[in-house]
Amino acid sequence: MRLSRAEYKEIVRWTEQLKPTRQCMRMLRERFSNHSQSTLLSIFSLEYQKRIKRTISRHHAPDVIESHYQRYLSKAKAHPTAPVLLDLANEVDFSPALMARIILDRFLQDLEGEMPSKTVLNNMLKEPSLIPDQTLAKNVYQCTVNDCCYGPLVDCIKHAIGQEHEVLLCDKLKEKNLSFLDENQLRARGYDKTPDIILEVPIAVEGHIIHWIESKASFGDTHSHRTYLNEQFWSYWNRVAGKLEPIPVDFGKRRGTPETGRQLIARFGPGLVIYWYGFIGELDCQRDRGILLKDCFPTDIVTLGHAAQQD
Structure with a gap:
């Protein structure tokens, strides 16, 4: 909404x-x-x-x-x-x-x-x-x-709701026969900070190319959206989709890849954020810069195969 x-x-x-x-x-x-x-x-x-x-x-x-x-x-x-x-x-x-x-x-x-x-x-x-x-x-x-905002019961409910919507997102992608990697698969491959979903073949939504999808089981207000932009979304967008580049880092306790001893830094590109419980409409102002907001799974998806047929 x-x-x-x-x-x-x-x-x-x-x-x-x-x-x-x-x-x-x-x-x-x-x-x-x-x-x-x-x-x-x-x-x-x-x-x-x-x-x-x-x-x-x-x-x-x-x-x-x-x-x-x-x-x-x-x-x-x-x-x-x-x-x-x-x-x-x-x-x-x-x-x-x-x-x-x-x-x-x-x-x-x-x-x-x-x-x-x-x-x-x-x-x-x-x-x-x-x-x-x-x-x-x-x-x-x-x-x-x-208490409907704090406490162990609320934490448990929020965690369950978050997982439920991630499963819902994966189910929707499978219904559309879209090839993707989820967060667990990406981390198993050595990726560092990742969105919930990386599309192995990009799609278009409302005329915008989408390489990744982030699921947020919450309402997108100004404060939370700004925080997500700075801490997550821009870091995804600033990367080039589809490449994997080993970057040397000082691990400390962080895990690198067993083959190279280097951290795998994913490079992604423009993407889609789904605020399942709605968001302030005026926040959807970064589409030209690579961040698209929706309040549900998009129904007007254009795949590479559809685009080729149209051509």
């Missing part, structure tokens, strides 16, 4: 005061019934993460952590069956899952007399039954299942 910048800003204005709970999505769906739930959730998640990044340092100040912890202890003692940690996170406008992490970390410091390892902390957040305090375990669980 392509949204104009004005449409996107209207949705963003509605998200500014919402909490990252399941109920917020019901409110967004009611207000913007012509947009899919996946698009609305992706936009809300992106905007909420920006909000958290602006305030997270405040919640990690030692005195603030201690204040949050003591408030939790007091309320949990007075109301042992209430979702006090979730209520506290909403009250101070902070992610419930991140609040649970802070309080659990502080609890383990008291219990063990030292800073807990990240492995222990992460394992307990993923499986709250490991927490040696039943009340805290219940509160941590309530925070993680009610």
